[in-house]
Amino acid sequence: MNRSKTWITTAAWIAAVAAGVAGGYWWAGREGSADMTNAEPEAAADEREVLYWYDPMVPGQRFDKPGKSPFMDMQLVPKYADEATGAAVDIDPGLRQNVGIRTETVAIGRLATTLRVPGTLAWDLNRESVVSAVAASLVSRVEVKAPYTRVERGQPLATLLAPAWSTALAEAHALRQAESAAARELQAAAQQRLRVLGVPAGASGDGSVTVAAPHAGVVSEVLVRDGQAVMAGTPLFRINGTATVWLQAAVPQAEASRLRAGTPVRARVDGLPERRFDGEVETLLPQVDPATRTQQARIVLRNPDGVLAPGMFAEVAIRPEAGPARPLVPTGALIATGADSRVIVQDADGRFHPLRVRVGRSGDGRSEILEGLKGGERVVVSGQFLIDSEASLSGLLERLDGARDDEAGNMPDESVPDESVPDEGMPDMRMPGESEPDDGMPDESVPGEGMPAGDASAADTPAxxxxxxxxxxxxxxxxxxxxxxxxxxxxxxxxxxxxxxxxxxxxxxxxxxxxxxxxxxxxxxxxxxxxxxxxxxxxxxxxxxx
CATH class of the missing domain: 2.40.50.320 (Copper binding periplasmic protein CusF)
Structure with missing residues (x-):
């Protein structure tokens, strides 16, 4: 009985040990499989090459090791080599439509823009005359006493009495009546004396003479009064013609070089908004205002009915000479960084990449590209800033900077001002909701040209x-x-x-x-x-x- 019990106990203990050993082998095998299963993604993660770490809020700043962002309360994010898309950015077509990405083909054309600048009317000094006394005399009567009186050619202005003239006229008249031979010889000398004294042909015998207007116009100044004694050469009246007037226009310095004598101009004045007045540039004054950086252009406007008056404010539409044919892009497609400008170009595969360009003149909503584009490329005109941000994350902009540095080391220094920001030479004088005035100028733009952007601009001071x-x-x-x-x-x-x-x-x-x-x-x-x-x-x- 005891032997049987001992045998059963021994058998139970052996069975328990065997079960424990088998369970141990099973558990060990299970852990090993789990370790190998978990090791695969860890190994795969370890095999991914990390290019750098960055803060998504400040993608331009990169770090060579992980850690907490110095800018935000968050951990830095790794950028893997297999996430970089190489030399371009891929965007799903559906996403392009959702975010409103639009492209446009770069056209070749001449930037024929209309320049709008302010100006002020003044007398045309080429049509000004000053009526003066030709001898010492007494003003016996002034016919035109009020300034800004309109006069016609030959209209009497004043009557002068010259004592020296009266004596010479009396002698000439007496000799003319004499019949002796000696008197007839003195007649020629008397007439010569009248010519020397400047006595006009119509002077009366008492030495009085009527001063008349030399041409039609406006008496802008009356400088004498009745009974006034005047010396020879004293100004009596100033008369200005009204057939044409001068318009002094303030032209931005960057645009002044495109103006030439004879450049057509059309102007409108606030007092006559329904009318347009044509003219042409006469000359550019050789002086630049240091405060506004503008140069005065003297413009001659035709004023056939004399409605234009000095002092009127005018808005001038000038169409300068069109420049040479160059690639033209919408000004809104440019991404100005302060140091340079770039555009986002779509390649034949539908991918996008940034391209640095050198910008020339801007106007009518278009900008000239001096370097970087040849025409026919497709540039992004809407949503380009989203692509530019993605390009920054992908390292494309850094490679673009590296290419610029390489080019800078091999190119001569020939700095060209970036004119991608429209000139601010003239502020927008329209009230809110008022449409742009029609200057009446014919549209002479070459196909492919747009209308000016004005200026938008890039300020030197950051926002x-x-x-x-x-x-x-x-x-x-x-x-x-x-x-x-x-x-x-x-x-x-x-x-x-x-x-x-x-x-x-x-x-x-x-x-x-x-x-x-x-x-x-x-x-x-x-x-x-x-x-x-x-x-x-x-x-x-x-x-x-x-």
């Missing part, structure tokens, strides 16, 4: 973006802010650290202060350019934005 915030920390040229949304950046409120453009901006600020912050956004991220306290930090009250 600043504003939000309200609370100071969390200040250290080592940086400030940590808990800020509200930046509407112009479409950036929500959060807490993050910003570099200070000048450490002195944070002087006097303490943790907990409410401030208004202005930041600059560029390839290096967001930088604080300006800080203003909103309220006393002890109260913790924050000023409300209007």
């Amino acid at each position: 600043l973006h504003q939000a309200d915030a609370s100071v969390r920390a200040i250290a080592e040229g940086r400030i940590e802010l808990s800020h509200g949304p930046f509407p112009t950046l479409h950036m929500p409120g959060m807490t993050m650290r910003f570099p200070l453009a000048d450490p002195a901006l944070a002087e006097g600020l303490r943790v907990g202060d409410s401030v208004r912050v202005w930041v600059r956004s560029d390839a290096d991220g967001l930088t604080v350019e300006r800080l203003e306290p909103l309220a006393d930090s002890a109260t913790g009250q924050q000023e409300t934005q209007p």
Whole structure:
């Protein structure tokens, strides 16, 4: 009985040990399979080549190792080599339609633009006359006493009495009546004396003479009165012709070189909005206004019915000479970076890549491309900034910068001003909702040319973006802010650290202060350019934005 029990116990123990050994082998095999299964994606992840790490909010700044972003409260994101699309950006056709990406073919044409500038009317000095006294005399009667009186040619202006003339006329008259031979010899001398004294042919015997207008026009100045004694050469009247008037127009310096004598002009004045007046450029004055950087153009306008008057303000439409045929792109397709400009080009495979260009003149909504395009390419005219951002993430812009640096080392220095920003020589004088005035000029643009963009422009001063915030920390040229949304950046409120453009901006600020912050956004991220306290930090009250 005891032997039987012992045998059963021994058998049960052996069975338990065998089951444990078998379970151990099974578990070990299961763990090994799991380890190998998990090792495959880890190995695959380890095999992916990381090009760099970046902050999605500041894609232009790159880091050589992972970690926390110095700009945002988030971890840096790796950029893998297999995610780079090479030399172009691929965008799904459906996405192109959703975001409104449109392209246009680059055309070759001449940029024949209409330049609109302000101007002021003045007398045409080529049609001005000054009536003067030809001898010492007494003004016995003034016929035209009021300035700006219209006169006709030959109309009497004043009557003068010259004592020297009366004596000479009396002697000539007496000799003319004499019959002696000696008197007849003196007649020629008397007539010569009258000519020397300047006595007109119609002078009366008492020495009085009537001064008449030399041509039709307006008496702009009356310089004498009845009974006034005048010396020889004294100005009596100033008369200005009205058949033409001068228009002094302020032309932007960049456009002045395109004007020539005889360039056609059409003008309109505010007092006569329904009429247009034609003329041509007479000359460019050799002086530039240092305040406005404009050059005065003297324009002769025809004024057949005399309705134009000096001092009137006019808007001038000038059509300068068209430049040579060049590739033309919509001005809106240009991406101006400050140092240069680029466009987004679509290749034959439908992929997009940035291309640096050198821009010439702009106008009528188009810009000349001096270098970079040849014509026939398709450029993005809407949605190009989205593609440009993707190109920045893909490293295309860095390769573009590298190519520019290589070219700069092999090219001579021949800086050409970037004219992709339309000239601001003349402000837009239209009221909101008012359509652009019709200047009446015929459209002489070459096919492929557009209408001017005006100017848009690229300012030298970067735009600043504003939000309200609370100071969390200040250290080592940086400030940590808990800020509200930046509407112009479409950036929500959060807490993050910003570099200070000048450490002195944070002087006097303490943790907990409410401030208004202005930041600059560029390839290096967001930088604080300006800080203003909103309220006393002890109260913790924050000023409300209007």
